[in-house]
Each structure stands twice: as structure tokens, then as C-alpha cells.
Amino acid sequence: MASSFKQALPADELRRRVLALAQPADQALKDTLTSHVPYIEQVSGYIIFSGGKRLRPVLYLLAAAAAGGQGQPRQAAIFEYLHAATLLHDDVVDEAGLRRGRPAARTQYGNDAVILVGDFLFSKSYSLAAEVADHRFVNALTDCTTLMAEGQVLELLFTGDYELAEADYRRVIQAKTAVLIAASCQMGAIFAGADDALIESMYTYGMELGMAFQMVDDALDYVGTEHEFGKPVGHDLAEGKITLPFIFARENCGPSQRGRLLELAAAAPTDPAAQAEAKEMVRKAGGVEHTMAQAKAHALAAQEALAALIPPQGPGEHLETLLALAPYVVERRS
Amino acid sequence: MASSFKQALPADELRRRVLALAQPADQALKDTLTSHVPYIEQVSGYIIFSGGKRLRPVLYLLAAAAAGGQGQPRQAAIFEYLHAATLLHDDVVDEAGLRRGRPAARTQYGNDAVILVGDFLFSKSYSLAAEVADHRFVNALTDCTTLMAEGQVLELLFTGDYELAEADYRRVIQAKTAVLIAASCQMGAIFAGADDALIESMYTYGMELGMAFQMVDDALDYVGTEHEFGKPVGHDLAEGKITLPFIFARENCGPSQRGRLLELAAAAPTDPAAQAEAKEMVRKAGGVEHTMAQAKAHALAAQEALAALIPPQGPGEHLETLLALAPYVVERRS
Numbered sequence: 001m002a003s004s005f006k007q008a009l010p011a012d013e014l015r016r017r018v019l020a021l022a023q024p025a026d027q028a029l030k031d032t033l034t035s036h037v038p039y040i041e042q043v044s045g046y047i048i049f050s051g052g053k054r055l056r057p058v059l060y061l062l063a064a065a066a067a068g069g070q071g072q073p074r075q076a077a078i079f080e081y082l083h084a085a086t087l088l089h090d091d092v093v094d095e096a097g098l099r100r101g102r103p104a105a106r107t108q109y110g111n112d113a114v115i116l117v118g119d120f121l122f123s124k125s126y127s128l129a130a131e132v133a134d135h136r137f138v139n140a141l142t143d144c145t146t147l148m149a150e151g152q153v154l155e156l157l158f159t160g161d162y163e164l165a166e167a168d169y170r171r172v173i174q175a176k177t178a179v180l181i182a183a184s185c186q187m188g189a190i191f192a193g194a195d196d197a198l199i200e201s202m203y204t205y206g207m208e209l210g211m212a213f214q215m216v217d218d219a220l221d222y223v224g225t226e227h228e229f230g231k232p233v234g235h236d237l238a239e240g241k242i243t244l245p246f247i248f249a250r251e252n253c254g255p256s257q258r259g260r261l262l263e264l265a266a267a268a269p270t271d272p273a274a275q276a277e278a279k280e281m282v283r284k285a286g287g288v289e290h291t292m293a294q295a296k297a298h299a300l301a302a303q304e305a306l307a308a309l310i311p312p313q314g315p316g317e318h319l320e321t322l323l324a325l326a327p328y329v330v331e332r333r334s
Numbered sequence: 335m336a337s338s339f340k341q342a343l344p345a346d347e348l349r350r351r352v353l354a355l356a357q358p359a360d361q362a363l364k365d366t367l368t369s370h371v372p373y374i375e376q377v378s379g380y381i382i383f384s385g386g387k388r389l390r391p392v393l394y395l396l397a398a399a400a401a402g403g404q405g406q407p408r409q410a411a412i413f414e415y416l417h418a419a420t421l422l423h424d425d426v427v428d429e430a431g432l433r434r435g436r437p438a439a440r441t442q443y444g445n446d447a448v449i450l451v452g453d454f455l456f457s458k459s460y461s462l463a464a465e466v467a468d469h470r471f472v473n474a475l476t477d478c479t480t481l482m483a484e485g486q487v488l489e490l491l492f493t494g495d496y497e498l499a500e501a502d503y504r505r506v507i508q509a510k511t512a513v514l515i516a517a518s519c520q521m522g523a524i525f526a527g528a529d530d531a532l533i534e535s536m537y538t539y540g541m542e543l544g545m546a547f548q549m550v551d552d553a554l555d556y557v558g559t560e561h562e563f564g565k566p567v568g569h570d571l572a573e574g575k576i577t578l579p580f581i582f583a584r585e586n587c588g589p590s591q592r593g594r595l596l597e598l599a600a601a602a603p604t605d606p607a608a609q610a611e612a613k614e615m616v617r618k619a620g621g622v623e624h625t626m627a628q629a630k631a632h633a634l635a636a637q638e639a640l641a642a643l644i645p646p647q648g649p650g651e652h653l654e655t656l657l658a659l660a661p662y663v664v665e666r667r668s
Contacts, residue, residue: 035484036484037484037487037488037491039487039491040483040484089450090451091447092446092449093446093449099619110488111426112426112427113487113490115423115426115427115449116423116427116483116486116490117398117483118488119423119456119479119483119486120480120483120484120487121483122453122456122479122483123476123480123482123483124480126460126472126475126476126479127476127477127480130469130472130473130475130476131470135464135467135469138460138464138472139464141460141464142457142460142461142464143461144455145453145460146454146457146458147463148453148457149451149453149456149457150369150370150371150374150454151372151451152450152453153371153373153374153447153450153451153454154371156446156447156450157371157373250496265626267651303418328419
């Protein structure tokens, strides 16, 4: 596997290209987020138009274009709706107070409304998917949402399991995060009428990118400040969520420290001092660097998945943008 | 509109025919309720295999057969999964303690697991729908689930609105109950390859049957005992849910009694004596009889929707069963 990134774009140029696709996706969200019940539009709008990066719609449009087609922003919206539905239900499950730096929808509208509006957004995403005649399109979505639901149940079951194995951690983040990003890329290729090999390459790219994305999130949770990250720092440990930085530290800090770390983790949900000490131990044991290195490995694998698609004269604009998103995901700080 | 039912079957014969279709549907549920996460199978199984009548799968299979096709039990399962997903999320929203005469899943497994397993069952229903090549099939399902989600939000918004208009009540029960029953019939006809007119007739039949079904439920809530009904009596008023028996009583009991009834309804969620007195007033004002009469009118309209499909020599077995379900729905007592 390559050890350095193949393609990079100046940050400004990458941002310009992403925004050029995020804007029509945003417009499609405004156009399609309609309901007979105005309150649903209000609650949905609160989560949908709260400054998300539109990463998934942008990936869908890029994958379609890189596969030689033209993705419709209308279908790009599917992935933002699904993402929002997941966030709404997740926030209820996590009893989250903040989301993207402001009060979570559930604290504004109540758990009940948020559960049901999540269901509405879930249906909305299927409505838009069903407009596409290729039956592979809806099939890919059903595989995705089934795996996502399984991943979220797994995450719930593993909450408070301080001995969580790395393999189980990977299973959770694959299902809860990477699968939707993979489906965004895969379904872009399907929409473009690509052949199975190209669809598979896009799926793998998205899966690896998604793994990298979540690992960076999990690393930042141990270092970021609330200001730059838009949610409370140390969120994961406070919720009993065991992620790779912790797992690496636990496995590499020696037997006596290991015992102490487990003790602190168990205390973290109710004791901010224990939480701070656990985070410090994880940082000192190199948990953050290890996780970032693993994230980089996945981002490199994402690029690798697209390698065979690059023609001799070099990638076209859209493939180039996909390649450039891999280092971006690892280097972002929010 | 006809004022008496067109077709009746002896209760034993109707039961035999329904069971003959409920059994393969049940088997399909057992065969398809699989997950990589055993815990999901456990929570899903708790709600799915808790003695539901399989009304929706049976209607799907009957509609397919009456439309000249052969429905697959695998797709019949869609409607039970969707129904179960709705019940799971509803129970969280309603803070329900009992469901079908035993502890609601949320009291056994917690709200969090129940929300996420509901999402899983939702996905499962779409997975099974996506196996059908006819794009009208998934489209019908998306229309259904979108309306259902809207109906549940409406019901939430109207909770505690003791002045609820009858038109709004009808809008809620149509979306939360009748639409799924309508989709079961409609999609059976689509699966059978029926033409648009036949599909529409089946949809109307299911919609009217569903309205009748929910109205009977709402009437029984004012008269049934916990023993025969499997959930606490007076559930609706205790939850601030205003249904037709109450609306009729409120509009027909005279101004002074009206004020008293509204007072009692407002007190009902926390005061069992107020609840009992309100129920008594509703019964005395004829709210139950009126609701049952309205239910009967819808059941007659359900039969009417199928009238044009009856050949001169009389309905075949499946159409006959559909017709016979209309009086059954009105006459059932649980």
C-alpha cells in the first residue's frame, strides 16, 4: 500500500469544487423538504439547515460525475436526509445536549417529535431513491440502512464495555458511519449507469474514506476543544463509548496503568476529573497519534481503490476531487 | 351507499381462511427476521411474535389472490415489519407500559434499543419491497411510510387538544392506521400485476377498512375491559388523545355538559376519577354508538369499493374473504 497521498489540491481549490456541488445539494434539500405538516418542516429544517458540510451529497455527485454520468441534486439529498434521520435518533439515544455547536433538536422539540421526524426523513430518503428506475439503486439503499441500524444497535450494546476489542470498534464505525458514505459513492456510480467493477471501486473508496473520517472524529474527541468541534469535548468517554484512542492506550500502557485507565473510564460518565485524567493517559500513551495513523492508512486505501480508474493522462476533474478528499479528511480539524 | 353488508361468511370459515394465510406469513416472518446482531432478532422477535393477528400480511395475500396473482409471504412480511416498527416507536412516544396484554418492548429492552430496532425493521421492510422489480411497488411503500410518519407527528401535535375537530381526527387515523392497511391491499394488487383501476379499488377498500378498524379500536377504548383488550382501558383519554367518541359527545351534550367534559378530559391524564367520569359522560352521550355507526359506514364503503370487481356468477373465494372481513372488523370485540 502507498504510504503517501497521491493527489492533493490546494485547499482553496478543493473548497471551491466542494462548494460548487454542496450548493445545488442544499437547494435540492430546500426544494424537497416539504410535508403536509408544517411542524415537520420546522423540526427537519432545524437539523438539516444547521451547517452540515453536505459531505455525503457532494460525494454522491462526485462519484456520479467521475463515473461518467450526471448525478441529480435531488437524489444527492437522500444521503443528507438519511444522515439527519440518524443524527436525530442518535441524539435521543445518547441524550445529547449539543449538536453542531447548538442545542440538539431533541432539546428544542422533545424526544417524541424528534423520533417521528426521524422516521419521516427516513421515508423521504426512500421516496427520492424510488424515483430512480435502476433497481440496484433502492437495493443499495436498503443494504445501507439495514447495516446502519445494526451498527447503531451494536454501538448501544457496547456502551460501557471498556474491554471492547478493536475488531468490534471497527465493526461499529463501519456500520454507523462508513456504510452511508460508501453508499453515497456507490449509488452515484449506479445512477451514472456504471458497470459493477466501477460501482464496487466507488463503494470501497467511500468505505475507506468513511473509516478514516470516523477515526479522525474519534481522535479529535480526545484533543479538540468545544469551540472548534461544536460538541462537548470528551463526549465519547462521558457516554461510555470506547473508541480507538482508548483501545490503543489500554493495550499499550502496561498492566498497572491499564487497571487505572479502566477504573477512570468507568468513573468518567459521572466524574469530570476522572474523565480528564483518562484522556490525559490516552494522549500520553499515543492513542491519538495511533488513531490518526490508522485514519491515514484508510484514507490511502480510499485513494488506492480509485487507482485503477485513473487514465494514463491523469484523472479528470471529478476523480481528482475524490482523490483530494482523502488527505483532506485526515487533515481536517473539525 | 348500501346500508347492510353484502357478504358474510360463518365466523369459523372466515377464521379458517385467514389462518390459512396468516400461517405462511408467520413462517416468512420467522425466515426473514435475521440480523448479524442476535440482540436485534431478540427485540424484534419480542414484538413480532407476540400474538399479532397478521391482518396486514393476510390482506396483502388476499388482495394479490383476488387480483388474479399469487402473493409471496416474503413480501407479506413487509407490512408486519412496518407495523411493528411503528408500534415500537409509538410505544416510546406514548410511554406505553403494556402492548398486546404484556409489557411493552420498551419496558423490557429500554427506549434506546427499541428506537434503533424500529429503524432496523423499517429497513427490513424496504429490503423485502426492493426485491420486487415493479417500481410501483417501492413507490407505494414510500408514499405509505411518508404519510404514516406525518400522521404520527400530527397525533403528537394534537395530543391534549380537547377541542380537536373531527376532520383532524380523521386525518390522524387515516395516516396512522388506514394508510398502511390500504398499502397492504394496494401492493398485493401491484404484485399481482393488476391494472391501475384494480389497484385503486384495492387501495380504497383498504383505506375504508382501516378507517373502520381504527374507529372500532377507538370505540372499544371507551367500553372494553383490560382483559379482553390487552391494554389499559381508558388509555386514550389518559394520554390526552381525543378520538371520535369524545368528539361526538363534546359536540352533542349541550353547553353546560360540554364545559364539564372538557374539564374532565384535561384532568384525565393524572386523575383516574375524572377519567372514569369523562368516559361515562361520553358513553351516555352516545359517543360509542355513533363511532360504531361511523365504523360501519366505512366498512360498507370498503365493500362498495370492491363491488365492481364481483363477476356476475359471484365473487371467487379471495374476493369473498375480503368482502367478509368488512363486517368482521366492525363486529370484533378485541
